[in-house]
Every structure is written in structure tokens, then in C-alpha cells.
Amino acid sequence: MTTDQVxxxxxxxxxxxxxxxxxxxxxxxYLWGAPLRVSHWVAALSLVALFGxxxxxSQPLWVTxxxxxxxFLMGRFRFAHFLAGTFLVMAGIIRVYWxxxxxxxxxxxxxxxxxxxxxxxxxxxxxxxxxIDPKIQPHFVGHNPLAQVAYSSIYVGTTIMxxxxxxxxxxxxxxxxxxxxxxxxxxxxxxxxxVRVVHHLFSWLYPIFFSIHIYLVIRSDxxxxxxxxxxxxxxxxxxxxxxxxxxxxxxxxxxVPWHTGEHPxxxxxx
Amino acid sequence: MCAQPVRPAFSRRSERGPPRAIGAKRLEGxxxxxxxRDSEPWVDDETLGQHLEENGVSRRSFLEFCTEMAVVLxxxxxxxxxxxxxxxxxxxxxxxxxxxxxxxxxxxxxIRTEAPTIGDLxxxxxxxDYSDTLMAAAGFAAEKAKAESMxxxxxxxxxxxxxxxxxxEDGIYCMLAGKTxxxxxxxxxxxxxxxxxxxxxxxxxxxxxxxxxPTGAVGVRDIIKNKPxxxxxxxxxxxxxxxxxxxxxxxxGRLPSTDREGRPLFAYGNRIHDQCSRxxxxxxxxxxxxxxDENARRGWCLYQMGCKGPATYSPCPxxxxxxxxxxPIGAGHxxxxxxxxxxxxxxxxxxRRLPDVGGFGVERRIDTxxxxxxxxxxxxxxxxxxxxxxxxxxxxxxxxxxxxHGAPTEDxxxx
Numbered sequence: 001m002t003t004d005q006v007x008x009x010x011x012x013x014x015x016x017x018x019x020x021x022x023x024x025x026x027x028x029x030y031l032w033g034a035p036l037r038v039s040h041w042v043a044a045l046s047l048v049a050l051f052g053x054x055x056x057x058s059q060p061l062w063v064t065x066x067x068x069x070x071x072f073l074m075g076r077f078r079f080a081h082f083l084a085g086t087f088l089v090m091a092g093i094i095r096v097y098w099x100x101x102x103x104x105x106x107x108x109x110x111x112x113x114x115x116x117x118x119x120x121x122x123x124x125x126x127x128x129x130x131x132i133d134p135k136i137q138p139h140f141v142g143h144n145p146l147a148q149v150a151y152s153s154i155y156v157g158t159t160i161m162x163x164x165x166x167x168x169x170x171x172x173x174x175x176x177x178x179x180x181x182x183x184x185x186x187x188x189x190x191x192x193x194x195v196r197v198v199h200h201l202f203s204w205l206y207p208i209f210f211s212i213h214i215y216l217v218i219r220s221d222x223x224x225x226x227x228x229x230x231x232x233x234x235x236x237x238x239x240x241x242x243x244x245x246x247x248x249x250x251x252x253x254x255x256v257p258w259h260t261g262e263h264p265x266x267x268x269x270x
Numbered sequence: 271m272c273a274q275p276v277r278p279a280f281s282r283r284s285e286r287g288p289p290r291a292i293g294a295k296r297l298e299g300x301x302x303x304x305x306x307r308d309s310e311p312w313v314d315d316e317t318l319g320q321h322l323e324e325n326g327v328s329r330r331s332f333l334e335f336c337t338e339m340a341v342v343l344x345x346x347x348x349x350x351x352x353x354x355x356x357x358x359x360x361x362x363x364x365x366x367x368x369x370x371x372x373x374x375x376x377x378x379x380x381i382r383t384e385a386p387t388i389g390d391l392x393x394x395x396x397x398x399d400y401s402d403t404l405m406a407a408a409g410f411a412a413e414k415a416k417a418e419s420m421x422x423x424x425x426x427x428x429x430x431x432x433x434x435x436x437x438x439e440d441g442i443y444c445m446l447a448g449k450t451x452x453x454x455x456x457x458x459x460x461x462x463x464x465x466x467x468x469x470x471x472x473x474x475x476x477x478x479x480x481x482x483x484p485t486g487a488v489g490v491r492d493i494i495k496n497k498p499x500x501x502x503x504x505x506x507x508x509x510x511x512x513x514x515x516x517x518x519x520x521x522x523g524r525l526p527s528t529d530r531e532g533r534p535l536f537a538y539g540n541r542i543h544d545q546c547s548r549x550x551x552x553x554x555x556x557x558x559x560x561x562x563d564e565n566a567r568r569g570w571c572l573y574q575m576g577c578k579g580p581a582t583y584s585p586c587p588x589x590x591x592x593x594x595x596x597x598p599i600g601a602g603h604x605x606x607x608x609x610x611x612x613x614x615x616x617x618x619x620x621x622r623r624l625p626d627v628g629g630f631g632v633e634r635r636i637d638t639x640x641x642x643x644x645x646x647x648x649x650x651x652x653x654x655x656x657x658x659x660x661x662x663x664x665x666x667x668x669x670x671x672x673x674x675h676g677a678p679t680e681d682x683x684x685x
Contacts, residue, residue: 058623059637060574063565064555073555129654132661171541171580174529183530192581193607193616197624197636204640208647215651219658 029141029248030236031105035098039091040232043158046091049084051206053077058200085165092162095155105142105247111152113145121246122146134223141226141237141245147216150209157205164199168192319358332358342514342589343526344536356521363520364419364427367401368458370451371444371478371487372433375506376469377403382592383509396428396516413447420461428519429462431455431490434471434478438486455493464498464525465490466515467532470505470608477505480614491532500525501532505608508589511537531611533583542579542605545587548572558602566602576621578607 032040056077064071099108121138125146128137138144143151167185170178171192186192221229227237239245316324322332336357337350345353369377381404398404399419400412407415420427433451436443441450459465467490470476478487491499502512515534518526526534543549551557551571558566558575571577582605590597599605607617616625624636 060555060557062555063557063559063570068550068554068556071554071556073553075553077555132654132657172544174539174541174583187530191610191612191616193578193610193613193625196581197616197627200624200636201627201640204636204644207640207644211644211648211651215655219655223658223662 026238027241028236029239030103031142031231032235033098033102033106034235035094036102036106037232037235039094039098042087043091046084046087047206050081050088051203053081053084054203057081082169085162088158089162092158110148111155113148117246118145122149139243139245141239141248150213154205154209157202161199161202164195164202167195168199316362317358318360318362322358339514339517342510342536343518353517353521357517360520362397364423365396365398365430366416366419366427366458366462367398367404367430367432368455369402370431370433370455370471371436371485372469372471374403374432376432377401379506380468380509380512383513420458424461426463427461428516429458429465430468431465431472432468434475434487434489435493436478436485436487438484443485452493455490459494459497462497464500464519465494466512467491467499467501468512469507470503470613473501473503473531474611477614498525499532500528500534503531503533503538503609504584505613507609508585508591510589511585529583533609537585537589538583538609540583542582542584542587542599546579546599547587548599569602572599572602572604574623575604576619576623577604578617579605581617582607582610584609
């Protein structure tokens with residue numbers, strides 16, 4: 001069945017389920033390995049927790065009354081913050097491992113998409129966002145280079161947050177492991193108070209990034225029907241065999257009719 | 271050393287007549303404390319032990335002092351006999367006290383050291399051959415005394431330095447006896463066994479070194495590289511930490527072990543935050559929100575009033591000030607972090623948690639900037655989403671007007 005044989009569907013009221021009109025041969029592209037997806041969601045949840053508890057730690061929103069011995073409010077918030085921090089670090093360790101073990105979309109060279117062609121694509125993406133014109137967007141099956149640069153920046157920012165965070169965490173036990181291992185952080189930044197400032201300043205990266213990131217993936221999913229959102233759950237996406245992408249040559253990959261219900265052939269793009 | 275406060279009848283002291291009473295402090299039970307203001311001069315060949323005995327200082331008060339010093343130094347009271355043994359065998363050590371670009375607040379702090387009158391002991395027991403503030407001589411006589419002492423005790427004297435060194439314009443911002451203070455420092459450091467950099471100025475420059483640092487003020491460690499230096503940080507530091515460091519030097523013949531800032535670990539090993547008497551209120555979530563509110567009266571945590579205790583290493587909560595009368599947080603004032611390097615630039619404003627950051631010529635708080643950026647991003651997202659929806663509606667309208675639904679349209683929606 002090819003796309004030429006698709007018949008027009010009857011007009012349906014807006015609230016009824018609309019069947020997709022595009023039919024034909026689709027290829028399942030496996031993009032994100034399970035370690036990457038796990039680390040994505042662990043990091044997402046722990047970052048939300050870290051930001052919330054971090055804001056309370058920096059500026060307590062309410063005070064408790066009565067005897068100090070009957071409360072442990074700040075203690076609990078700090079514990080939650082440190083716990084979420086350890087989860088974030090675990091996600092980071094998985095991600096770093098996957099930088100060397102993943103596929104070409106996940107490996108460390110993908111973090112620097114600064115080829116001439118990709119830089120042109122970044123400008124096209126910016127132009128497309130500025131003029132609200134999806135048609136001029138270059139097609140990528142993975143991240144587009146602009147998104148990749150944003151994610152790489154988040155990796156850098158999170159590394160800074162982890163280092164400054166552990167530098168402050170270690171201060172409660174001078175001479176201990178974290179104090180010694182991160183002693184270079186206050187030395188570089190010129191004192192503990194500057195570490196605190198950097199940690200605080202970079203924490204605002206996350207609400208900014210979250211709103212833009214969530215908006216753009218949903219927008220991309222809606223406009224391009226690329227399945228970006230679900231790809232972070234399922235690991236891959238269906239693309240039409242006739243599509244052409246900047247970052248992936250579908251070539252001779254066997255296509256799977258989308259409606260047969262067969263288990264999709266997982267193609268590792270090379 | 272005699273065990274009783276009573277002087278032996280045959281001591282040299284008795285030959286010189288009865289002791290003068292100026293400044294002498296009588297403890298309960300008639301025991302003489304270690305006040306030596308009325309003491310006989312300590313002659314060069316005499317050991318400290320002999321000297322104290324001469325002056326009627328009881329063995330008990332000497333051991334009390336040694337025990338206290340051993341505890342302050344973190345050696346434990348069991349080390350007191352060793353400290354006593356080392357101290358009483360000491361010959362009179364020479365100290366040159368150089369005052370550079372400073373306010374003499376450190377001298378004020380040191381002469382207020384607490385019982386058992388360590389300050390008096392240090393001022394009398396050591397041979398303080400030169401100190402602008404404390405010495406009687408002035409002018410050429412003072413400079414001559416310094417030069418003579420430095421030549422005589424070359425390689426063995428202890429150099430105490432307060433104040434910073436101005437480096438801009440060849441150091442003309444602090445001159446003494448026709449020479450820059452930097453020349454004085456280099457000359458004095460040449461023959462010193464060790465240097466005690468006393469106070470924030472000698473540590474890193476303190477207030478003078480705060481931006482824009484007009485005199486180019488730096489600390490001692492930035493000028494002198496080839497001598498052991500210990501930084502007694504603080505603006506001013508607690509006097510007892512100074513005397514304890516001197517005692518450590520006399521006992522062990524070397525300076526105490528230090529952290530990466532060169533501060534002695536026995537005093538600066540822990541944060542104020544981790545030793546604070548108000549810490550329970552921090553963990554419980556009980557904070558002073560205004561200096562005049564009920565929570566301030568209850569003695570709750572000063573975290574929200576800009577307390578820098580979580581970033582400051584200092585023995586203030588334990589040793590305290592002015593004969594253990596009080597200390598800043600104990601008195602209801604947040605810590606300003608004066609023992610940390612660059613505190614004037616990084617710890618200000620003192621009554622806010624975090625420093626201001628520059629922006630558009632106006633100082634702004636980090637949270638204001640961060641929150642406005644976040645709100646701006648969210649607003650931008652909403653605006654962009656709205657425009658995208660408008661764009662899609664317009665596009666769909668134009669698609670609907672197409673007479674045929676043949677090949678899938680670009681956005682592949684039905685409608």
C-alpha cells in the first residue's frame with residue numbers, strides 16, 4: 001500500500017478520533033537506548049525536586065513555632081535536596097557511561113554538532129522559530145543541532161551545579177571525602193560564598209530550560225508528527241521510508257507496514 | 271618552680287624587696303594569678319620556668335594555663351605536662367611586631383586575651399622588641415631597637431605582622447622611617463624563624479584590598495614566599511587564638527598545621543554553622559525575620575538576616591570574645607564572615623544571604639534576575655505557542671479550501 005492509494009476520509013466532528021491520513025511504509029528508527037531514557041526521567045524528576053527544595057533552603061518560606069526540638073523542617077528539606085542530588089548524580093553517571101556505549105545519536109561526538117552544515121541548520125531552526133514557519137525547518141530524526149546545543153549546555157550547567165553542590169555539602173565534614181575532592185571549587189571561585197552564588201544563579205537555568213524544552217518538544221510533536229515525546233518513553237520513532245533526514249540515511253533499511261501490528265524491526269541507524 | 275603561691279625566702283625576688291601591686295590580680299584564696307605587669311625583667315639566660323618562679327607565679331596557675339592552651343590547641347588536657355615542660359625550658363623568645371597598613375584593631379584584640387591572663391604572659395614573657403603601638407620608644411630609638419634586635423636574634427625571632435602591604439605606586443601608601451612598609455617587611459622576614467600574619471589584612475588585604483583596591487593591598491603570603499607563615503584570620507582575630515599559636519610555636523618549635531588558607535586547624539577547623547549554639551533553630555526551621563521581631567527575642571537562627579556562618583571557618587562559637595563574654599551570633603547579630611578571604615567583596619551585603627550581582631548599572635539580587643528570566647521564558651513560550659496556534663488555524667483554513675484530498679498534505683492532518 002502506498003500513499004497514492006489513500007482515500008479522503010469523511011469529515012468528522014472535531015471531538016471524534018481522527019485517523020491519520022498518512023499511510024504507507026514506515027521504518028522504526030531506534031534512537032534512545034534504555035539507559036538514556038532512564039537517566040532522562042530520573043534527572044527530570046530529581047531536578048524538579050532539587051529546584052523546589054533548593055528554593056526553600058535558600059529562602060525559607062515559613063517558620064515553625066514552639067520548641068526547636070519538636071521540628072526538623074529545614075533538616076528534612078536539606079535531606080530531600082541531598083537525596084535528589086544523589087539520584088541526579090546516578091543519572092549523570094549512567095549518561096556518561098552511555099556517552100561511550102550508546103549509538104551515534106547518544107555518543108559524546110553528538111554533543112558537539114558544530115559542522116558547517118549543522119551550523120546552517122541551527123540558523124534555519126532559529127529562523128523557523130522566529131518566523132513561525134515550520135516549513136523551512138531542516139529535517140532531523142534525532143535532535144536538531146540547536147536542540148542538541150541546548151541539551152549540551154544543560155549538561156555543562158548540571159556539571160557546575162553538581163560540583164558546587166558537593167563543594168558546599170562537604171563543608172559540614174572538613175577533611176572528609178567530599179570536602180577534599182571538591183576543595184578546588186571554592187579555590188577557583190574565590191571562596192565559599194561565591195560557590196553559593198554560582199549554585200544559586202545556575203539553579204535558575206532549570207525553570208527557564210524546562211518551560212522552553214517542554215514547549216518545544218510538544219510543539220515539534222504536534223507540528224511534525226515526529227513522535228518526539230513518545231520516543232523518550234519507547235526509545236524510537238516511526239518515520240516514512242520516503243522521508244529524508246539530515247542526520248540519518250534510511251537507505252536500504254527494511255520498512256514495516258505501520259498497520260500490520262508486527263513487531264517493528266529495530267534498525268540501528270549507521 | 272614552687273608549688274605554693276608563697277615565695278621561697280631565698281629567692282632573688284625577696285632580695286629586691288616586696289612585689290609591687292600594680293595590676294596584680296588576687297584570685298580567690300589569696301593565690302597569685304599570672305599577672306606579670308609588676309614582674310622583674312626576664313634576663314636572657316633565664317628559662318621561663320625560673321622566671322615565673324622568681325615572680326611568684328604558682329605552679330598551679332602555670333599548669334592551669336598550660337592545660338588551657340593544650341585544650342585550645344586540640345592536644346587534649348593530657349598533653350598539658352608536655353606543654354609545661356617545653357614552655358618552662360624556653361629561653362626568652364624575641365618577637366618583632368610589624369604594623370603595616372591597618373587599624374590596630376588586631377592589637378586591641380590581642381591585648382584583651384582572657385584569663386589566665388595570656389595576654390600579660392605573652393606581652394611580658396616574650397621579648398617584644400618592637401611594636402609601634404605597645405612600645406614606649408618612638409622614632410629613631412624604636413627603629414634602632416628593632417635593628418639591633420633583628421641583628422642579634424637573626425634566624426630565631428618570631429615575626430608578627432598586622433596590616434596589608436600596598437603595592438601600587440611602588441608602595442608609597444604606607445611609609446615608615448623613610449622606607450616603604452614592603453621594604454620593612456622583607457627586611458624583617460629575612461631573619462625570622464617564622465611569621466604570624468595576624469588579622470585579615472596580613473592574610474589577604476582585608477578592607478583595603480576590597481574592590482577597587484586603590485592601594486593594591488595584598489597579604490603577607492603574597493610578598494614573602496620562603497618563610498613558614500601562619501594566617502590568624504579574622505577582622506580582628508580572637509586574641510586567644512594568637513596566644514595559642516605562639517604557645518604552639520614555643521612548645522613544638524614550628525607553626526601549627528594549617529588548612530589551605532594557611533589558618534591553624536586547631537582554631538579554624540570547623541564552620542561557625544556547625545558549632546553554632548543556634549543551629550537547632552536552623553534545622554527546625556525557626557528563623558529571625560526582622561531584628562525587632564519576636565523570633566529575634568527568642569534567639570532563633572539568623573540565617574535569613576544574612577548570617578555567613580555557613581561559609582565561615584572560625585572558633586568564635588567555642589572560644590568567644592572578651593573573656594568568654596559573648597560572640598556576634600550569641601549577641602543576636604549575624605556573622606559577617608570576616609575570617610574568610612575576600613570577605614568584604616563576597617560577604618557583603620552583610621544583612622542578605624547572597625551578594626548582589628551587577629547588572630545594567632544597578633545592583634540586583636540573584637533571585638530577581640533568575641525569576642524574571644524564568645518568567646520571561648514562560649511568557650515567551652506562551653506567546654510563541656499562541657502564534658503557532660494562529661499559524662496552524664490559518665493554514666488549516668487554506669487547506670480546507672482545497673477541492674481534493676489527494677496525497678497527504680504536508681502537515682498530514684485530516685480536517
